[in-house]
Amino acid sequence: MKEKLTEELVAMRAAKELVPGDYCNLGIGIPLNCAAYAAEGVLLESENGVLGYGPVHDRESLDENIERVDWDIADAGMRYLEYVPGMSFFDMLTSFAMIRSGRLISILGGLQVSEKGDAAIHSTSKDDIASKIGGSMDLSWGAKRLIVTMTHCSKDGSPKIVRELTMPVTTRGRVNLIVTDMAVIEVTSSGLVLKEFAPGWTPEEIQEQTEATLTIAPDVREMEF
Amino acid sequence: MRDKVVTAAEALAEVRDGALVAFNFWGPGTPLHLMRALQERGVKDLTICTNNYTLRADVLREQGAVDAAILLPQTRKIIVAFSGVQQEDSSASVEIARRVQEGTLEIENVSHGLFIERLHAGAMHLGGIYSPIGIGTSLENGKEKRVINGVEYLFQEPIVPDLGLINAAKADTLGNLVCHGTARAANPVIAMASRYTVAEVFEVVEPGGLDPDTIVIPASFVDRIVRIPDDDPYSRERRVEQTLRSVKYRLEKMAEAEAEAAQGGGA
Structure with missing residues (x-):
């Protein structure tokens, strides 16, 4: 069995999509790891109302740092944030106006992505008792660019890049780029285009693990980090 | 003029039975003291409108951690x-599933953007x-759809809470509020939308004690101010203790899960 990329490497590759001056919201899971690799000058946003956040306090040593931590400054996933120059705080209405306005790049985790750019992000099952939607629908609908990072296949080996979603839909036709532990795939009006492959993998092998049909870009190349 | 500064009770x-109650539940800025007071008030058939309905583990609730489910016996809709x-790890989870099944609890799903x-x-x-x-998406069900300038939309009704419970860092006795850090979240909008807004704060000062430039929620949106007592289970200090317990618990759970996964891998 060939090696797939680690979550860190997937995050590193996704973070290369960000350039100084970009505003970006990172979803739970692999996307949060992008923070460490984003270029200087990228301002990160979190839905509860902060822009321009940087390092987070280490969870393991919070109790040794009670005096250093400001317990009123956290991101949406309740990671406590360090003060950094240039950060701003605002309410949820301001936050979602920002999220809806096409100003932010959203990097979100994915459960399934279809060849039309539909995405299942918030839930694996229609039988959920209550919503896990959170900000996922707003973040995917309103993004300047929607980048989905995920493993290429689920734990049981079934492909996550599919012709039609079988999981609850978070958004229709909004995904621009998929970064997985095997490949970088662009969603275009004429379908999915394989742009990059992970070291050691061939485009043909990636197609085998993808339900949707991939067009291989003429300049397809090995992923760089 | 009636003094706005009162106790939570x-x-x-x-507050009456059947009230629509909104509160911010997102870490900093969560009105824990008022949520507990609403539980003690005992009103029933409430509709609870909140950005997040996350449950605390039973072991943490036994030590005083508050989640929206402390109001579950008094709730008919979320x-x-x-x-x-x-x-x-939460018995409220089982209770919610049971009550939805038996039809005594309704859940309306929205997104964070729709909520606000x-x-x-x-x-x-x-x-x-x-x-x-x-x-x-599934949120289309039962909603009027309309195309405006080529874009599809769903009709959404406004939410006007009978009671808004909010949290802020500091108030003056008129009800002007300042918030700190990411503790704003849904608090300002809940204050504006609600027919009756109660704010819990950690500190109350006289008019003039707040810089007008920094006021986040003006007094006209605030009907009552409750200063959280220093010895309250939801004072600033005690909240930090709760947070630390919760973080420690989650880290332990994660370590357990990892250990199990490692064992499973070896078997």
């Missing part, structure tokens, strides 16, 4: 954007709004 004395109600814009529509006294969120 006084502030909630006139409007929520993000919930973690399927959780094995419907409250905002309530604040502005709009008749409703057309929102693009939810098109092509």
